[in-house]
Each structure stands twice: as C-alpha cells, then as structure tokens.
Amino acid sequence: MTRSTAPPLPPPMARRHLRETASLTRGQVAARMGVSRETVRAWESGRSTPRGRKREAYARLLNTLEVEAAVTATQVKTTGAAEEQRTAGASGGSPTAVAAGADSAPAAGEIAGEAGAGTEAGREAGAAGPPAPVPAGDAAVSAEGPHGPEPGSVPGSGPDAENAEPAERPGTLTPAQAFDALYAFCAPALVRQAYLLSGRRELARESVERAFQLAWERWPEVARDPDPAGWVRAAVYEYALSPWHRFRLRHRHAEAPPAGISDRLLMRALLKLPPSHRRTLVLYDGVGLGLAETAAETEATTPASANRLLRARAAVSARLPELEDPQELHRRLAELASTERLRTGRPPSVRAGSERRARFWTRAAIAFTVALVGATALTVRTAPTQYEPPVAPGETVRGVPPRQAPGPLSDEELQLRAKLRDDLQSGTQRLVPQAR
Structure with missing residues (x-):
C-alpha cells in the first residue's frame, strides 16, 4: 500500500503575497477553503500547515493565484511598453498607434484598481470598474492589501531596486513606469478613502495627487520602502485631515451631499467624529487593517487605537442604530465609498505636477538666497568703518541763575550811568601803559 505524497506549498510569506497580489482577503480565502479567517492567518504566518484535503485544495488555490499573478505582471509590462511608445510618438509613431498603446493601461487598472485590488476586507471600493468575481458581501474600501503590495509586487520597489540596471537589462521598468504601476494599483481606492475622511470630492482627488507627487519627489525612498502603498496612504490621510483646509476660500462652501438618504446620514455621522477616530474607523472597518497595523499607521498605541x-x-451606531454590527458598518462604508464614482488624474500628469512643483520651490529658494546675499552686501557697503560714540544728552546745572533779558533801568542805575559819562569827559587823564 502506497501513501500519496502531500502537495508542496510555497513559503508562508509567499502565500500571503500571492493572496494580496490576486486581490483576495483572508475572509474570501477562508470561505473558499471552508475554514475560519484565523486559520488562514495561521497558514500565512507559518504557525500551522494544512493537512489532507485542505492542503490539496490550498495548494491548488495558490497555484491558480500564481498563474494569475504572472498574467497581471505581463499586463503591467505591457502598460510600461505603451508608455514608452507614447513618449516616443514624436519620433515617427502614428497618433492612432500611440493612443492605442496608451489605452492598454486601463486594462491593468481594471484588474488592479478599478475592480478593487486586494484589501484585508474586500474589493468593493474598486466598483468603478467591472465587478470582480468575489462574494458580494465581502467588500472593502481599499485597493491594496493590509500592507499594500509587497516590495516585489510593485515594479521598481523593494531591496533589489537600488541594484537594478534601469535601462540595460530587459524587462526592468524605469522609475516612471514603476511609479505608474503603483499609482494604478492604489489611486482608485485611496481617493475613495480620502472621500470618507474629508467628505469632499475635490479634496479627495487633490489629496491623492499631492501624496503621489510627494512620493515621486522622494521616489528612491518610497521604492525601497517595504510597504510603498502604506507610505502613500499615510500621506493621503495626513493631507485630507489637515486642519488648514478650512481657511481656504473654496472649502468654506459646502459640497453637494451624497444622493441617497442613508449615504447622507452615514457621511454626516462620519464627519461628526474627531479626525483621529474617523481615521481609525476607516482603516480598521473600511480598509480592513488589523488593530496593531492601524495603531502603527495612526502613530498610537494598540489600546488607544x-x-x-x-x-x-x-x-456612529448612536446616530444609525442599524450599523451597530461591524460587518454591516463595513459594508455600508464600502457602498458609500463606491457610490460617488470618483476619478483620478493620469500618472504622467501627476508626475509633471510634481516636477513643476519642485522647479517652483527650487527657483523660490534661489531667489530668496540671492535677495539675502544682496541685502548682506548692501549692509556691508553702507555700514560705518569706525566707531563714533553718540553725543551724550544734556544735563541740568543747578545754582546758576537763569539769564534775563535787559529791561528798564532803575533810578540808581540811571544816576550811575550819568556819572560815568561825565567823568569820562572831564575827569583825570587815563593811564596809558608804556613799554620799557
């Protein structure tokens, strides 16, 4: 009697990477395997290993996800080639061919972003694209996994990115292509999350664009980050929740609320929350992060989170009692985020905006430096070369009678003046000094 060999399984980190690349949550994998969510977490962390039929089914599922990941990587490379054709269109390519190459990017976006790329809690935030083949009740707001794409899932990121040859080796993406892949993967869901945080459509789009512009300015740092999607998400949340927006003129006027009454009430309840509570709720119940990961991203302790x-x-449940169940709250957040059909700009325009912004601040810094040097030179030129002590202020001298103006003479003074005049005419001769 022979015993059947157990099918091999990839390492635990590879299991999690395959699940996140295929845009599946632990809950969806658990539903397919007929186990609990904690069991899938234990399989991915290496604490336990499936056996028997569960192992065979899990191995088949991972094999299918690996094939889908290879197809997705091929589509990303096709998108990068289309971008190169667009930039080289001026060298002789026809406008029709260039446009056709550029339109291949939404195909990857439908898989990675618009269809709701993988989250810890589901896919529904990517409802702007075609529906993804997942259970209808398992949806989420985020377009990336709980940690975003792994370093190897976003081209141009990870520890091997700094040692890669950008243009020599075939199949290596340029920094611009890697940035475009990250943008297509994360932007559609991040704009929905920013809308839940701010309640403003324009501010949500602006937050995503400004965060990706900052990421492009610091691209070497972001590309090497273990969680590039989390890096960008933190920047989006910080900008969307900035208290300085209320001083802007265009933000003093309220935007049109959501069309549905239930969506309107939920948005009003969210905006009544303090910013820190709102951010924690969106990360945990909307994006689907764990409590420890939520605490790390909000820079708080786990008990505080x-x-x-x-x-x-x-x-929220005090205003809307039907949302007391966390699963129902999660579903309603996903529906509210996907109802508005928010769109983001194209990656080349975001990169161009970042470069314009960098040029502006560089020129401003140069102008300020020139003005400071000119003011210093003028001060040195006009400053005195020797010390001149200041004139001391006058002091009052006591005991000296004040000067009086001449007035009428008295009788005694008149007599004395007459006597002096008479003596000068008829008096004795004046003594004249003589030299010896």
Whole structure:
C-alpha cells in the first residue's frame, strides 16, 4: 500500500503575497477553503500547515493565484511598453498607434484598481470598474492589501531596486513606469478613502495627487520602502485631515451631499467624529487593517487605537442604530465609498505636477538666497568703518541763575550811568601803559 505524497506549498510569506497580489482577503480565502479567517492567518504566518484535503485544495488555490499573478505582471509590462511608445510618438509613431498603446493601461487598472485590488476586507471600493468575481458581501474600501503590495509586487520597489540596471537589462521598468504601476494599483481606492475622511470630492482627488507627487519627489525612498502603498496612504490621510483646509476660500462652501438618504446620514455621522477616530474607523472597518497595523499607521498605541475604534463605532451606531454590527458598518462604508464614482488624474500628469512643483520651490529658494546675499552686501557697503560714540544728552546745572533779558533801568542805575559819562569827559587823564 502506497501513501500519496502531500502537495508542496510555497513559503508562508509567499502565500500571503500571492493572496494580496490576486486581490483576495483572508475572509474570501477562508470561505473558499471552508475554514475560519484565523486559520488562514495561521497558514500565512507559518504557525500551522494544512493537512489532507485542505492542503490539496490550498495548494491548488495558490497555484491558480500564481498563474494569475504572472498574467497581471505581463499586463503591467505591457502598460510600461505603451508608455514608452507614447513618449516616443514624436519620433515617427502614428497618433492612432500611440493612443492605442496608451489605452492598454486601463486594462491593468481594471484588474488592479478599478475592480478593487486586494484589501484585508474586500474589493468593493474598486466598483468603478467591472465587478470582480468575489462574494458580494465581502467588500472593502481599499485597493491594496493590509500592507499594500509587497516590495516585489510593485515594479521598481523593494531591496533589489537600488541594484537594478534601469535601462540595460530587459524587462526592468524605469522609475516612471514603476511609479505608474503603483499609482494604478492604489489611486482608485485611496481617493475613495480620502472621500470618507474629508467628505469632499475635490479634496479627495487633490489629496491623492499631492501624496503621489510627494512620493515621486522622494521616489528612491518610497521604492525601497517595504510597504510603498502604506507610505502613500499615510500621506493621503495626513493631507485630507489637515486642519488648514478650512481657511481656504473654496472649502468654506459646502459640497453637494451624497444622493441617497442613508449615504447622507452615514457621511454626516462620519464627519461628526474627531479626525483621529474617523481615521481609525476607516482603516480598521473600511480598509480592513488589523488593530496593531492601524495603531502603527495612526502613530498610537494598540489600546488607544482600540479605544478610538470603540468610541467611533458607538458614535456612529448612536446616530444609525442599524450599523451597530461591524460587518454591516463595513459594508455600508464600502457602498458609500463606491457610490460617488470618483476619478483620478493620469500618472504622467501627476508626475509633471510634481516636477513643476519642485522647479517652483527650487527657483523660490534661489531667489530668496540671492535677495539675502544682496541685502548682506548692501549692509556691508553702507555700514560705518569706525566707531563714533553718540553725543551724550544734556544735563541740568543747578545754582546758576537763569539769564534775563535787559529791561528798564532803575533810578540808581540811571544816576550811575550819568556819572560815568561825565567823568569820562572831564575827569583825570587815563593811564596809558608804556613799554620799557
């Protein structure tokens, strides 16, 4: 009697990477395998290994996800080639061919972004594209996994990115192509998350564009980051929740609320929450991050994040009692995020905006430096070369009678004047000094 050999499984980190690349949550994998979500977490962390039929089914699922990941990588490379054709269109390519190459990018976007690329809680935030083949009740707001794409899933990122030859080796993407792939993967869901945080459509789009412009300015740092999608998400949240927006003129006028009454009430309840509670609620119940990951991204302790989450849920359920169940709250957040059909700009325009912004601040810094040097030179030129002590202020001298103006003479003074005049005419001869 022979025993059947157990099918091989990839390492635990590769299992998680395959699941996130295929835009599946732990809950969706658990539903397919007929196990709990914690069991899938244990399989991916290496704490346990499936056996028997579960192992065979899990191996078949991972094999299917690996094939889909290879197809997605091929589509990303095709998108990069289309971008190169667009930039080289001026060298002789026809406008029709260039446009056809550029239109291949939305195909990858439909898989990675518009269809709702993988989250810890589901796909529904990418509802702007064609529906993805996932259970209808398992949806989320985010377009990336709980940690975003792994370093190897975004071309041009990870530890091997700094040692890669950008233009020599075939199949290596340029920094611009890697940035475009990250943008197509994350932007569609991030704009929906920013809308949940701010309640403003224009501010949500602006937050995503400014965050990606900052990422392009610091692209070497972002490309080497273990979680580039999380880096950009943190920048989006910081900009969307900035308190300085209320001083801008265009943000003093309220935007049109959501069309549905239930969506309007939910958005009003979210905006009543403090910014820190709102951010924690969106990350945990919307994006689907774990409590420890939510605490790390909000720069708080795990007990503090749990307290914020409980308070936020209590405040929302007090206004909307039907959302007391976390699963129902998660579903309603996903529906509210996907209803508005928010769109983002194209990656080349975002990169161009970042470069214009960098040029502006560079020129401003140069102009300020020139003005400072000119002011310093003028000061040195006009400054005195020797020390001149200041004139001391006058002091009052006591005991000296004040000067009086001449007035009328008295009788005694008149007599004395007459006597002096008479003596000068008829008096004795004046003594004249003589030299010896």
